[in-house]
Amino acid sequence: MSYDRAITVFSPDGHLFQVDYAQEAVKKGSTAVGVRGKNVVVLGVEKKIVAKLQEDRTVRKICSLDDNVFMAFAGLTADARIIVNRARVECQSHRLTVEDPATVEYITRYISSIKQRYTQSNGRRPFGISSLIVGFDFDGTPHLYQTDPSGTYHAWKANAIGRSAKTVREFLEKNYKEDMESDTDTIKLAIRALLEVVQSGGKNIELAIMKRDESMKMLAQEEIEEYVTAIETEKQKKT
Amino acid sequence: MFKLSDKILLLCVGEAGDTVQFAEYIQKNIQLYKMRNGYELSPKAAANFTRKNLADYLRSRTPYHVNLLLAGFDETDGPGLYYMDHLSALAKAPFAAHGYGAYLTLSILDRYYRPDLTRDEAVDLLKKCIEELNKRFILNLPSFSVRLIDKEGIHDLEKLMPVGAK
Numbered sequence: 434m435s436y437d438r439a440i441t442v443f444s445p446d447g448h449l450f451q452v453d454y455a456q457e458a459v460k461k462g463s464t465a466v467g468v469r470g471k472n473v474v475v476l477g478v479e480k481k482i483v484a485k486l487q488e489d490r491t492v493r494k495i496c497s498l499d500d501n502v503f504m505a506f507a508g509l510t511a512d513a514r515i516i517v518n519r520a521r522v523e524c525q526s527h528r529l530t531v532e533d534p535a536t537v538e539y540i541t542r543y544i545s546s547i548k549q550r551y552t553q554s555n556g557r558r559p560f561g562i563s564s565l566i567v568g569f570d571f572d573g574t575p576h577l578y579q580t581d582p583s584g585t586y587h588a589w590k591a592n593a594i595g596r597s598a599k600t601v602r603e604f605l606e607k608n609y610k611e612d613m614e615s616d617t618d619t620i621k622l623a624i625r626a627l628l629e630v631v632q633s634g635g636k637n638i639e640l641a642i643m644k645r646d647e648s649m650k651m652l653a654q655e656e657i658e659e660y661v662t663a664i665e666t667e668k669q670k671k672t
Numbered sequence: 673m674f675k676l677s678d679k680i681l682l683l684c685v686g687e688a689g690d691t692v693q694f695a696e697y698i699q700k701n702i703q704l705y706k707m708r709n710g711y712e713l714s715p716k717a718a719a720n721f722t723r724k725n726l727a728d729y730l731r732s733r734t735p736y737h738v739n740l741l742l743a744g745f746d747e748t749d750g751p752g753l754y755y756m757d758h759l760s761a762l763a764k765a766p767f768a769a770h771g772y773g774a775y776l777t778l779s780i781l782d783r784y785y786r787p788d789l790t791r792d793e794a795v796d797l798l799k800k801c802i803e804e805l806n807k808r809f810i811l812n813l814p815s816f817s818v819r820l821i822d823k824e825g826i827h828d829l830e831k832l833m834p835v836g837a838k
Binding site for chain 2 (some may be wrong): 498499524526528529
């Protein structure tokens, strides 16, 4: 059990304990959900309850990386800040050398390789965050990728990370429809998924959407409330 | 001309290659600021940032030999024009020019510029400068592309192509 000292060491059964512990840190973070529609990509996060005297708009869990890519994370906020900053610089660096915006996959690969590097050098601990990276490539295809502290990444149609990720993911598996044409349906799916695990409804949800060829838009509280009321009326109709 | 942001243009002339390298580097850094901070740099800040970069490179082994004009519209300060030369001197000016053409156009601008010019009067003044170049400048400059910045952003005006001398 002393194999968690230096993370460059494997344990006898092939684990990197520090990476596993980092994943535990992620499970403590507030939930984030991502849904990929045909013409829109959506990221929603559970807003942490802020203290009475705290200004809540300083807690931003959805960050724009470039005009065509944005991300949300679950886990250690401070670690996320570093990753987001490096990714932003890399997006501009890519534009400078290649004259084209980076694809979502490229920036995901970049973020993942940073995370992997920190699982293989001594004296450093892995990043304690998983991230959901969404956006459109310059040819118009939408993407959703998830990275984790080990540095692996996968593409998803819809996924969740953080505290109640398992419950949310099961909900998404049940309710996801291929190639959702309607933007409203995609947004509603993300909100419904979050409502499953978030207490007291729309007030604790932060949502950002991006339509093809448009920049990221954070939904205002009133817009989210509208969707929530629409969802509740639908639910009532069904029962 | 390089679009630094929605309301800032950078005109970069000088050594071949240096112009594009330097201007694109500044352009991407201005964009990075926007991504990091959620809002765009003001024209004044962008001009000073550019000046600092140019000045830092000036005393390195790889100086950039470029002359710049930075134009932008600020929500609070209104429109602004900044003149910067290859020695990294920065000045906010009501009108400016670089190159040999400046010897001819600056006197026209001196004579006819007024601080309260309307948009059309300003474009006419530009046309006057180009006509003067057409008359007295040794090189034949057949076409000029024109851009205008106002509170709505950057607009492409029609190309100015002065006809043969009378």
